[in-house]
Amino acid sequence: MELFADRAQAGALLAERLRGARDPVVLALPRGGVAVAAPIARRLGVPLEVLVTRKIGYPPAPELGVGAVAEGGEPVFDHVLLRRLGMTPESVADVVRRERRELARRVRVYRGDRPPPSLEGREVIVVDDGLATGGTARAALRAVAAAKPAKVTLAVPVGSPDTVASLRDEADEVVVLRTPADFHAVGQWYEDFEQLTDDDVLRLLEEGSAGDDGPDEFA
Incomplete structure (x- = not known):
């Protein structure tokens, strides 16, 4: 399966699938999601905004996520994984x-x-x-849903087939370009998957204000 050149190319391809959106609020998950x-x-x-999220890591191995939290929302835990590890949400309260x-x-x-953008009644x-x-x-999707939007779409270039299927109940629509059967990690599907810094995010958000000038032409 062909790789995406980088996040910008993946975002341009996704945009073509989102042309029917009506004056949406675009919320990116920093850092990598901002470049898409x-x-x-x-x-x-339309303007570009962020919805900040953080992974809740398993203390002995922080790269293993047992949950996550998004601004404006409550922590969401993987209770099956927590039970498998012999833990409860209270066990990771410090994290x-x-x-x-x-x-x-x-x-x-x-x-x-x-202020954060108003989402009530918006797409x-x-x-x-x-x-x-x-x-x-x-x-992120649960935090957005709590704000009572008219419609929520999750848009990603690539994802694990099982994960994509599990998130269809969390959004009104899931737009994903590729769900490879041999998915192991997000980065394997990009030629350039350089990690972004806070400065990169700020630059992209500033450039995103160009959205106020109206839509670009699609190729």
Whole structure:
């Protein structure tokens, strides 16, 4: 299966699948999702915003996510995995507090004094660069749903087939370009999967303001 050149190319391809959206709010999950969402926002002619999420890691092995939290939402846990590890949500309370602090820091960095966008009654497109376990996407979708939008679309370039299927109940629509059977990690489906910094996110958000000028022409 052909790889995406980078997140920007993947976002441009996704944008073509989202042309029917009516004045949506585009919410990117930092950091990687912002690079995918930037061309979507430009081509749809709408501003680019962020919805900050943080993984809740298993303390002995933090790269293993047992849950996630999104701004404006409550922690969402993988209870099956927690039971398998002999843990409960209370067991990771310190991790949750630490990730909430980091989440608040990133909100301040990315949004500054701007209030979060109003989602009630709006069409919302939540964008990430891919779905592995889907923990952060699930937390984001539940936080968005609590704001009573008119429609929620999850848009990603690539994802694990099982994860994509499990998230269809969390969104009104899931738009995904590729669900490879041999999926192991998001990065394997990009030629360039360089990690983004906070400065990269801020630059992309500033460039995303070009969305206010109207949609680009599609090729």
